[in-house]
Amino acid sequence: MTIQNFVVTADQMRQIETRIFAAGMPVAALMEKVAGLIARRIQALLKAEGSSATGSVRDLTDRRKREEGKNLVKSQFPVIGVLVGPGHNGGDALVVARELHFQGFQVVIYCPFSKLKELTKNHADYARSLNIPFFDKIEALKNCDLLVDGLFGFGLEREIINATAAALDEINNLNIPILSIDLPSGIHTDTGEVLGTAIRAKHTLCLGLWKMAFLQDRALEYIGSSELIDFDIPAADIAAILGETPAIQRITRASATQHLPLPRSPISHKYTNGHLLIIAGSRRYSGAAILAALGARASGIGMLSIAVPESIKAMLSSQLPEALVIGCPETQSGAISELPVAIDLSSYDAIAAGPGLTLEAAIAVESVLESDRPLVLDADGLNILAQLGTVPILSERSALTIITPHPGEFKRLFPELADRTGEDRIAATQAAAQLCGATILLKGAKVCISCKEEGDSLPDSYASRTITYLNPESTPALARGGSGDVLTGLLGGLLATAIARKSPLQSVAATAAWWHAQAGIMAAKERTELGVDAFTLTQYLIPTLREFAE
Numbered sequence: 001m002t003i004q005n006f007v008v009t010a011d012q013m014r015q016i017e018t019r020i021f022a023a024g025m026p027v028a029a030l031m032e033k034v035a036g037l038i039a040r041r042i043q044a045l046l047k048a049e050g051s052s053a054t055g056s057v058r059d060l061t062d063r064r065k066r067e068e069g070k071n072l073v074k075s076q077f078p079v080i081g082v083l084v085g086p087g088h089n090g091g092d093a094l095v096v097a098r099e100l101h102f103q104g105f106q107v108v109i110y111c112p113f114s115k116l117k118e119l120t121k122n123h124a125d126y127a128r129s130l131n132i133p134f135f136d137k138i139e140a141l142k143n144c145d146l147l148v149d150g151l152f153g154f155g156l157e158r159e160i161i162n163a164t165a166a167a168l169d170e171i172n173n174l175n176i177p178i179l180s181i182d183l184p185s186g187i188h189t190d191t192g193e194v195l196g197t198a199i200r201a202k203h204t205l206c207l208g209l210w211k212m213a214f215l216q217d218r219a220l221e222y223i224g225s226s227e228l229i230d231f232d233i234p235a236a237d238i239a240a241i242l243g244e245t246p247a248i249q250r251i252t253r254a255s256a257t258q259h260l261p262l263p264r265s266p267i268s269h270k271y272t273n274g275h276l277l278i279i280a281g282s283r284r285y286s287g288a289a290i291l292a293a294l295g296a297r298a299s300g301i302g303m304l305s306i307a308v309p310e311s312i313k314a315m316l317s318s319q320l321p322e323a324l325v326i327g328c329p330e331t332q333s334g335a336i337s338e339l340p341v342a343i344d345l346s347s348y349d350a351i352a353a354g355p356g357l358t359l360e361a362a363i364a365v366e367s368v369l370e371s372d373r374p375l376v377l378d379a380d381g382l383n384i385l386a387q388l389g390t391v392p393i394l395s396e397r398s399a400l401t402i403i404t405p406h407p408g409e410f411k412r413l414f415p416e417l418a419d420r421t422g423e424d425r426i427a428a429t430q431a432a433a434q435l436c437g438a439t440i441l442l443k444g445a446k447v448c449i450s451c452k453e454e455g456d457s458l459p460d461s462y463a464s465r466t467i468t469y470l471n472p473e474s475t476p477a478l479a480r481g482g483s484g485d486v487l488t489g490l491l492g493g494l495l496a497t498a499i500a501r502k503s504p505l506q507s508v509a510a511t512a513a514w515w516h517a518q519a520g521i522m523a524a525k526e527r528t529e530l531g532v533d534a535f536t537l538t539q540y541l542i543p544t545l546r547e548f549a550e
């Protein structure tokens with residue numbers, strides 16, 4: 001695992017930093033080191049010519065100048081407003097202010113607080129001694145090209161109210177690009193909740209280790225684009241607090257591609273490369289079956305069988321000549337009424353069921369749930385499961401079960417957790433995994449996956465531990481019907497292949513979520529965020545694999 005895989009709460013960050021100070025690193029020295037890195041990064045971002053709009057602050061400041069057209073102070077350096085809070089976030093900001101000042105930037109400091117932590121006060125005194133202008137009125141910031149937000153970092157625990165809240169809202173309304181230090185001020189480090197009000201940053205520099213907030217959907221509009229500022233936290237300190245296998249992990253290219261079924265064994269044959277059965281589709285939703293099957297095809301699955309209602313069998317065969325398409329008995333409306341007796345479920349490594357089934361396929365879903373097959377359940381498969389009773393049925397299953405709800409399906413599956421999906425999605429999936437023992441993949445901007453830790457060698461104190469994988473990067477281009485069906489097929493294919501190859505299963509869902517999102521990103525880059533229909537998405541899965549798995 002690399003530094004990019006770790007995710008911490010405020011409390012864990014505090015514990016890790018306490019170890020660093022206890023080992024002898026002076027607090028002031030660490031602040032100087034960290035803020036020096038921040039100052040240099042800000043200068044690099046300002047100088048970045050033509051880098052991606054979200055990444056380069058310079059683009060933003062230049063664009064603002066063009067938009068304003070007004071004759072700002074003529075200087076080759078933008079005017080930087082530095083927002084200073086009472087704690088060490090403010091301390092960082094003061095060091096940044098001083099260093100940018102020495103680099104020739106015009107710096108203006110805004111600090112409405114009178115009671116500062118001692119180290120922060122020292123830096124404030126020194127900045128004043130350098131005649132860097134201090135103001136406690138937001139008016140002074142209106143001509144700035146960029147604001148650096150050092151008001152609150154991971155030490156914020158209380159709601160921001162009254163004058164402080166009013167100040168943050170006024171700062172947001174200046175409509176000046178903001179770069180936040182560690183977290184956008186006002187965002188709860190762990191849950192991503194807005195504590196009263198929060199700074200809307202264009203870009204956030206997260207310090208040392210990724211905080212949980214960066215993986216909570218509701219914080220994204222405040223964080224903007226983000227990057228990690230690595231300040232050499234010793235691995236031993238991280239392991240001491242997070243353990244050898246951290247309970248929460250951020251999915252990276254390295255961790256996602258670690259268990260891909262590449263390279264293939266030269267003596268493999270189609271069955272050693274996995275046999276997946278997809279149960280999907282209805283006359284009404286035939287496309288869902290096709291999309292799931294195309295997702296499975298891209299996984300490299302050795303053998304693909306697809307069970308669909310008899311009346312759409314020919315359609316599937318024409319789309320996927322390599323697949324074994326099984327026509328099932330169907331209801332009046334063209335849904336699978338039951339699985340044909342000829343299907344022997346034990347002949348498949350895994351089953352993926354749900355896309356486009358409609359609620360009429362309950363008998364087929366029940367027989368799959370009763371089987372001992374590893375299972376990916378999605379869409380109507382989940383709605384049927386919810387009707388049958390999620391927790392009792394899933395707790396009964398001995399085989400691996402991965403469910404892939406979007407927030408709406410999640411609420412139907414776990415009514416007792418319903419109010420938490422819009423909030424702390426991470427806690428909601430952990431609670432669901434604890435409740436039913438299945439792997440929960442909660443879809444959204446940052447896919448969150450929680451599962452019971454596997455491995456029989458674990459001390460039983462671990463047995464009830466859940467491991468959570470968070471996918472940090474995706475694209476709203478995926479937010480359209482059908483892209484979830486593609487994920488189901490891709491995930492089912494990877495699961496069946498991993499089982500056939502006797503590879504580890506715990507991170508298969510993380511690999512699928514990451515691959516699916518990266519294909520969406522690649523497609524959006526080439527076709528804009530409006531150009532990624534679900535079929536197109538399936539066509540980008542292999543080009544994505546080529547780029548990342550070589």
Ligand SMILES: NC(=O)C1=CN([C@@H]2O[C@H](COP(=O)(O)OP(=O)(O)OC[C@H]3O[C@@H](n4cnc5c(N)ncnc54)[C@H](OP(=O)(O)O)[C@@H]3O)[C@@H](O)[C@H]2O)[C@@H](O)CC1
Pocket residue numbers: 017027030031034035085086087088089090092117151152153154155156157158159160161164181182183207
């Ligand atoms: N540990 C280190 O040395 C390193 C830390 N680093 C930096 O320090 C940051 C963490 O610093 P921190 O712990 O001082 O807290 P911080 O986020 O600055 O703010 C808390 C302060 O705000 C106040 N306050 C709280 N709520 C409030 C409210 N609603 N309304 C008004 N005030 C409120 C609260 O005062 P209180 O009233 O609670 O006593 C407290 O003083 C971290 O994000 C990173 O930037 C890096 O340099 C690496 C080394």
Ligand SMILES: Nc1ncnc2c1ncn2[C@@H]1O[C@H](COP(=O)(O)OP(=O)(O)O)[C@@H](O)[C@H]1O
Pocket residue numbers: 379406442443444445446447474475476477478479480481482483484485486487
């Ligand atoms: N704002 C977003 N940013 C990134 N990915 C998203 C966003 N909204 C949804 N997604 C992804 O798009 C897919 C939508 O799937 P789903 O809601 O199940 O649609 P369907 O069931 O019609 O296929 C999921 O993979 C989800 O993670």
Ligand SMILES: [K+]
Pocket residue numbers: 089149150151152153180181182183184185
């Ligand atoms: K901040």
